[in-house]
Amino acid sequence: MAEVTMTVNGERRTAHVAPETTLLRMLRDELQLTGSKLGCDVGDCGACTVMVDGKSVNSCLMLAVQADGREVLTIEGLATKEQLHPLQQLFEEKGSLQCGFCGPGVLMSAKALLDENPDPTEPEIRDALAGNLCRCTGYTKMIEAIQAVAQLRHERPAAKSVA
Amino acid sequence: MRAFEVFSAKDSQHAVALLAQHAATSKVKVLAGGTDLLADLKFAPSSHAPAVVVDISRVDDFRGIRKTKEGLSIGSLVTHTEIMNSPIIRDLFPALVDAAHTIGAVQTRNLGTLGGNLVTAVPSVDSGPTLVALDAVVTILGSGGKRHMPLAEFFVGPRKTALKSDELLAEIIIPTENLGKPTHFLKFGLRKGQALALVNVASSIWVDWEKTTFKAARVALGAVAPKVIHATSAESFLEGRPITREAMEEAGKLAAGDARPISDMRASAEYRKDLIAVLTRRTLEGAYALAQAKRTEK
């Protein structure tokens, strides 16, 4: 068993896991953070996407021990008690999700994109979402929502973003 | 995934020592970015499963992109995202940026390493052709010390490299004489992202501006033979040849002849040969366009 400590959504968390445990399994089974999903377990579908040290990764392709000492952000860490993250707000308004299973992964990839590129073009958005499969929606409204968030920040650059 | 023990290496010496220690008694696998290894192990039968995994993801001396007296050194743990964002690589080798961009998706590129991509050594290895076209050399670190070999020889066959059981790929060096050599890479997959290459082509050329002829042209092909290969007939043909579209088209046809593609569920061998001809011409055009742009810059 390995002792793993990491900061998850701003909180220091420790777990004892078998060495072969992936970060995804640790989040879901040990920390009860079931927002990140297991869609394929081999890094193809992106439903497990989380951010580690500011970069979006497939948590199913990372061992929990590799995330030891790192900062992890999951879907559960996007909103605060006071408000939704603008991406969550716009996804809701635009109707970007249907069954919702791919949602957390897409939102994390979208956040990772906007963190690096606050004003992405449509091809750049598509490229950023290439690792997140969705079988329900066709992605159109996700792209619209991301563009709307970028537009929001563009219009009010001084507005404090949630995360 | 089946149970295994994990030993995390602190530095390169430690990594080599761990490998040497465990490879003697157990089935050992090396873990860097995990995008190939862990994906492989998820549904692997017990016969395939390692007992020990040596995690080298924190070995900092395998990181970094810098100019050395040998040329441009890229650490084996440099991720594909880091390659895409590196100012040196963007300046000297936009083709490497292009190649990195064709790998997987953002999430895979953030974790996946150049070294891992090369060591997995599938015939369609995306980062292979560009580096082979640039005559890249690899540095291997083992319990016996360091050794070097051309990347083209490092690839032995499908999923097989020249690494011994106690060795690690440490760095990839593009030799000084090739720094800034105009190179273009194209991948053809059935999708724009997260796709295996049907065909990969990289063309790298110098231009003799006095005569406007090809100089030291290199054309490397991927996914059309057991490993990355040089299109030697195309390369011989191009040497000293005036740079024209006809010459590029002819080189394409010759390159198709050099390849030994297979027919599989993705495409027929015939289709792959067609692709090689077209992509060779296009990458030669791209390399030449780059050469012209660099010339006008000066």
Add this chain to the structure above:
Amino acid sequence: MVEKKPAVIEKEAQKDALELLRAPAPAPLVPLPIEVLVPEARQQTPAVRQRATRSDARTHGLGQTKYIDDMYLPGMLFAKIKRAGVASARIVSVDTKEAEAMPGVVAVITGRDIPCNTFGPSLKDQPVLADERVFHAGDGVAAVAAVTEQIATEALEKIHVEYEPIEPVLDPLASLKLETPGLHAPSPNIYGHKVIKKGDVAKAFAESYRVFEGSFRTQMVEHVPLEPHSSLATWDPNGRVTIYSTLGRITLGRADISRTLGVPMSRVRIIATIVGGNFGGKNEITTEPVVALLSKKTGRPVKCTFTRPEEFMSSTTRHPLIMDYKTGVTKEGRILGRQIRLVLDGGAYCSWSETTLGKACILSAGPYKIDNLYAEAFVVYTNKTMTGAMRGFGAPQVCFAYESQMDDMAKALGIDPLEMRLMNALEEGSLSPTSQKLHSVVVKESLLQAAERFGWKNGNGSANGSANGSRT
């Protein structure tokens, strides 16, 4: 206090009864004019075109939606199913001793443990776990419940199954030939057949300017819902089982659980929650009877979630179709008659093939006025992945065929493909292939609007057109 006047009361009552008997019979039923019952075309309800936020959008965006695999009950065990990995075989023996002895393994079941080992939405030809015969590589042959998923998966390798391979039939046309020994003998290979006959096709062909023949094929498609199939079963002290499941058709599922487990329906409770994509693939039971039995055997809740490879191998897919079309037309391009043969690759088990067969057959003529039609459809067994319901139930496949042929014919006749469709399209009051009178028909309007939208007149979308115009 009621005054007792029994004689008077009785007489009154009798009088009422006699009155009733003497009441005139109700007037004979006059058939209501059908036209009155048919709503006016394009009558909209007030809700149409109103914006609304989905009720689940909030929890989806927060990552709080609980899907079946997000559920954990105290003491829960994890189940995995061993897959045959061979397309066609007789099962000689199944040895589970080594798996049962593994630390952490709590129970193992095989096909023999299933009280009633056949089920299906129409034909009951599907086993819960294959018992004597394997009909496709994705057939389950045993299942394990263990304290972790990892142990359950490892235990599968320790179950030793001896197979006697039987030559598989993979080509539906081979299966169609009646000489092939029935895969599900004594049932024939052709397990569904439908014919639609209208008018006189031979006469129509004789009168045609030209008769076109074309053969079209579509491939097997997997739904790939992002959420794999999953179910979780738990029994209560009163002998009732509760199954949380990704299953869509829970009433059908309840009947199937009752049947396979030999338990009255009143003791079966199925709870479906938000599902992560269905598209038809979660229309019948998969893991549910397995987890129910394992839960009964172990006395603990048991959850089973498909792996992604199982989604491809062991869940239903869209039927591949082989479609032969023969169409007779006038010189102007009007369709006089059409003859169709469809062969549906019906996979290892029937599943929703009968519905698919029916729909494919009825829709195979296309949305066109065809007075002379002969459409014959067969569905056959093969030793491949089960084919079942998937968005369209046969409609997408035949659409590919008749629209492809339409383009081929238009090209050969030198007619604009759009004009040819408008010429033949169904209209208000047209008869369907099964002679049903159709209303609210907007085929022509849709075609014209679409053509307008993507600039058909400017050559966009046609075979000779440029790649200009807006792209989605």
